[in-house]
Amino acid sequence: MSWIFKYVNSSIGKKQLMAVTGGCLLGFLLVHFVGNCTLLIPDEAARAEAFNKVADTYASLKFLLYVAEAGLVVLFGVHIVNALRTWRENRAARAAGYEVQTRVGDKSLPSFVMIYTGTFLLAWLVLHILTFKFGKGVFADIIPHDGQITLYDVVSFWFSQSWYAAIYVIAMLCLGFHLWHGVGSVFQTLGLRHPKYTPIIEFCGKCYAALIGGGNAIIVITCFLREACK
Amino acid sequence: MAEKNISVTLKVWRQASADKPGKFETYKVKDVSTGSSFLEMLDILNEELQKEGKEPFAFDNDCREGICGMCSLVINGVPHGPGRGITTCQLHMRSFKDGDVIVVEPWRASAFPVIRDCVVNRDAFDRIIQAGGFTNINAGSAQDANAIPIGKADADAAMDAAACIGCGACVAACKNASAMLFVSAKVTHLARLPQGQVEKRKRVLAMVAQMDKEGFGNCTNQYECQAACPKEISVDCIAKMNREYLSATVVEPA
């Protein structure tokens, strides 16, 4: 069994754990994003119904939902713990910096700020879960749309708050940045590189990043403007 | 193109030894021919320092034609200075303008401690090769060289990776001081050839373990190493090593 211990503590093992968990989270993000898209339905009643239906579908999974949530916790946990471990090691490996800081490669800014975008996302994630998962009913100001408070009411309420919406938009830009580098990185770290396919993977990864990051941000902005213009 | 003479200001890292703190010193070097190499310019600096009764500046160099891997200066933040696919000794003063300020620093990595000024200790690289960067073959026991045909594509890819000169620019360029490009170049070189495939799993496990032990950082796929590499070794090697490492972990019995 010592080989498992060796692997998860090796530099490549740590990165591959991040890659695998990151890769799984990509799937989660996509599913989540598709659900979010119901918020773009123009008619309010239909929108609320569709959105709540998505939420209810998840809730109806009951036990399975807990399993899925536990899975997500593990994915995020492994991803984050390894990110912090490698970050600390990387800082120690380059204890002294250079007088002149410059970059020579072709990679753009997102690749150099992964730890910052990631940290911001972690903080945002806490807020996100607090307000949307556990926040229902806690905050008295929420006005039910249709009798009892639904998740749609919670979302509408929070997205009408300008500061909250602003944090969300920034978080989604961070997510886009994170994915811009992250998707291609998953493949490289797992060794899935090929002269024919890597350019395609890189391109698709950036499209995906733009879709998830940009798409979610647009949803938030749309919700905010809709409330603001009421 | 006619060469001309230029004068430059150098901001050079001076450090008496590993355990003493270092600092930058500023020197002027006048009337250097743009046809001189960067190291020849440093030779001039040293001759002048000596005339002024000052200690010469220490920097590693040997072949001065870009193959031994000894020279190792970070010039204006870039390992081996401006220009792709060259070592410091192949950098010429025509890459600079009259009046330029040039900052010269050593490779910065915890695994490469400074010995003096811009000379660093790269023994860690040797220890990584010792861990497994070879084929287990004794002199005299080889079969005929043409006994195993090797496809041209494999031979060429092995050669691409084998071109590594072990200078450490990849480590110097990486913000994590990761040695992945160096290690993966050797792993790829040998794993690409039938002669090296016999022990490829054992090799990659041993070399990565040693690399980690030396205190190099982790790869975060920014590919600065590839851009700084004087032999333009590709990060394809890193992907290959990631793959080899994973499969070795899964398959190797112990």
Place this chain on the structure above:
Amino acid sequence: MNYNAPVTEGAKLDGHIPEGPLAEKWTKHKFDLKLVNPSNKRKYRIIVVGTGLGGGAAAASLGELGYKVDCFCIQDSARRAHSIAAQGGINAAKNYQNDGDSVYRLFYDTIKGGDYRAREANVHRLAEVSRNIIDQCVAQGVPFARDYGGLLDNRSFGGAQVSRTFYARGQTGQQLLLGAYQSLMRQVHKGTVNLHVRKEMLDLVVIGGKARGIVTRDLVTGQIETHWAHAVVLGSGGYGNTFFLSTNARGSNCSAAWAAYKKGAYFANPCYTQIHPTCIPVHGDQQSKLTLMSESLRNDGRVWVPRTKEMAEKVRKGELTPEQIKEEDRYYYLEERYPSFGNLVPRDVASRNAKMVCDAGLGVEASGRAVFLDFSEAIGRLGEDVVRQRYGNLFHMYEKITAQNPYKTPMKIYPAIHYTMGGLWVDYDLMSNLEGLFVVGEANFSDHGANRLGASALMQGLADGYFVLPYTIGGYLATMPPKATELTGDEPEFREAAKGVRERIQRLLSINGTKSPLEFHKALGHIMWDNVGMARTEESLKRALDEIPKIREDFWKNVKVYGKNEEFNQNLETALRVADFLELAELLAYDALQRKESCGGHFREESQTAEGEALRQDDKFAYVAAWEYTGADSNPALHKEDLKFENVHLTQRSYK
């Protein structure tokens, strides 16, 4: 040194060539050599100095056999020895191309290429083991060039009419050295080899007439250490840097070999130096080294200079560009003088002619020390693409250094010191006259005679290290009982040698003069290049012999060496090496003065044919000149080893 006094001649030397037919000597000798019991091998300690193809391969192979090896190099890693810079390739009599190659043909070409000044038996052995080298290197993972069928590719090289050169792009030396380095690292890991990097050998310790250890300086801490062994192997390279500017690495030096010479090992044929015709010219007085451009360029490039001095003067001043010079005003001197070989004359002839036209004031470049190598005709004939395919990497390298585009304007080239065939004298077993001192690779004198063929240096280094020394050193060690001959490294001889080294360093540090070591090295280089370079005369050699002692004297009075011994001190390293070059230079010139014939890389203007070609004098000079150190102020003593040619017929070369 009094060069006017008659040469002191000592006893003749015996190369210990085994009896029997040429092709069977090595096989028979391997059987005759005594063996060391496998379980006894680890009781023997062997010191190897240098980690190039000779030293690195030797240390690795000896470790594989089970000896306890201490291996030393001056660089920060064993992978950086100067063998790494070899470009072209390595010869081997594999006959994979089915073009009539054989061990005998490689032997014959090498003997002839060496202008009949090498030992037949050594060269034949070299040709025999050349085949094993390729096998060994492939097994190590050396990525030699291959064709589409997956088999090894060959190219042809100077001095041969068969394709027998194996290559790994333009980095053959690098790949071979990395193969040896990796084998060495494997032994370090196994614990058989103890590697000492950044440690420089400064003296040899001789006890009871046998080489038993060395004194080293740790280049990081300055610590002077003694190391004992049952045998010492030197693979410390050549002495080309005596000329200051050469294609050698900056760190390449003669100090280890010179220390051995001063402890009684004979130095053979120091005047045999090879000058490579196609190097990038010197650009000013600040240049630190010269870069070689592969000889293959002369296949399609045409060498010329302006026909008149006036025109050359204008080119030098930049008033006239080479393209503006009309065809009839271009002096294609090689084509005109050697109609049948033209631009493809051997290295020595091409080099000498370049010097002659430059001496006549026809040289180009500001210094007047360059000739054109012009591809315009080839580009016109073949098209730029074909030229790019053949020479693209060389053109690229040229442009990187000179910032001139050789597709548009002719290259400028000039000869430069490249390799030294001379070195410490060794017998057939690669053992010096000092028992227990073995010398491999460029550091010995053995296999190339007066001129080395292209792609043969790599072959010799690896042959010595992988396949010759591991056998012959066993034959020597078997005569020593390992335990009874153990030492501590603290015997009086060791203490004496270490004291001598410390005193020498102290003396250098305390001179506190005004000139840097580099200034002396440059001054020495000028004298050597001008007087002991491509063409030597009695007068020039005597001039050099007058001048060298003056510089040496000035050095020991006026050198300024910074800092102290107990630190990383590159200034001190340089000073120690320059001090040795200043001594070796004198022996080199003295040997050149005594050899009144021309042969290979040694051209005495007094000895040439009516056409101006090198004229050997086999009746007088068919010997190896091995010099014995007799003291700082007295002339060295000459020990001749007669060269016997039983298999090849000596002929005069002609390229007209």
